[in-house]
Amino acid sequence: MLEDILLRRRGFIRAIMYRFQVAVLTHDHVLASRLRDEGLRRGLKVVHVTSAGDIPLSVRVVISRRGECGDIRSWSVIYAEDFPSPVSLLDKAVEVAAGRADAKTATISIDPGSRIGVAYMVADLLVRTGTYTDLEGLERDLREFISSHRGLTPNVVIGSGAPQYRERLIRMIRSIPGLGDAPIEIVSEEGTSRRGFVGGGRRGRDERAAANLALRRGHVRTTP
Template sequence: MARLGIYTLDFRFYYRVLHLLKEWDVPFVSIEKPGDIPSDVPVVLSSVDDIVIQFEQIRDNDAMRAIRRAVPYLLDKKLFNEIFIGIDPGPKPGVAVLADRVLIEAFELGDVFSVAKNIENIITGYNTNFMSIRIGNGDKPNREKIIQELRNVDVPIDIVDEDGTSMPHKTHDNIISAARIANIENFNKEKVSRVKKSKRRTQIEKEFVTIKAFL
């Protein structure tokens, strides 16, 4: 089981990384001596003010960006081959990141005007050979707002058929729908329609390979 290492004298950076890793449920270890790093740690996170160590190290003052740059190491690689960002349009858009067919993160935004900043942060955060944005073709008014918000994003955008991506939920789940949109070429509407309604985390783990499978 791989863990991320944290080596820093920047307490603000440390606690921000700590909070996010706990939120992501990613195992980690605090490194006290850079010459004594556990064998299950593929990469160490540090702030830009920390010293350069003789080990694979990501130095960044943005905790979320540092973690996103570190995620491929947990999958035994330095960068992803391809990333698809799924967006389920609506007043509270769902966003999901599918990297090399692994669901890395999925979340809901408070409004359509938060889309651009969050997508730009995802784009600058992950290292990948290819990245594309997939937006569901539902909710045309909000979809058009989202496209307008993303007008300056330098990543290909595709509008995809989201038919069936909200099944079998009586209450639409933007997060699960966004994950299905990101993975649209592998989405099986007939199979999903036979699945009983379950909690979001359970549903996600039934349908997708998540980062937890590698930890």
């Protein structure tokens, strides 16, 4: 489960809970359920309401469909029609809530291996992490992330370990529109799996390593 990451000056990361909620204002219960499930995976509370009067005060961002939200002036509104999946919808919600709506860069940090840890960043904000066991699933998510951040300058950070996996990974990255000529930094993995990231077992270690690789290169400074 991904939770909000508090970055420490010593160069490692420690997890805390998100300090805000996201509301889904819609009568589309399927959309609301998918967003709640994705929020649960991240450790982000997503509240489903059908009336603007029921939106909690702790909410910073509202997700809705055009024509359903009415004239809401107290919250930033993100429209579901503008994004291909609940994942990219919540990415945008986190970015807006954290004040990164006008970000200029998008960074993908990857810990290569038989299990691939990935950290997704916008400007200096760690948006989410993930673990993959196949390149097909990773490629699909990378394509969606880059497509959803089309106006941003992309960067890629890859750990120096597991060269037998790294070369295949780089070839796949170069095949993705928007990443063909993106700068790729190869960064030492020494010490990146240690300390304070929420998430048990190997999955947590892979995601922690990916986030620490980005932190080591100075890409990640804050989180929501």
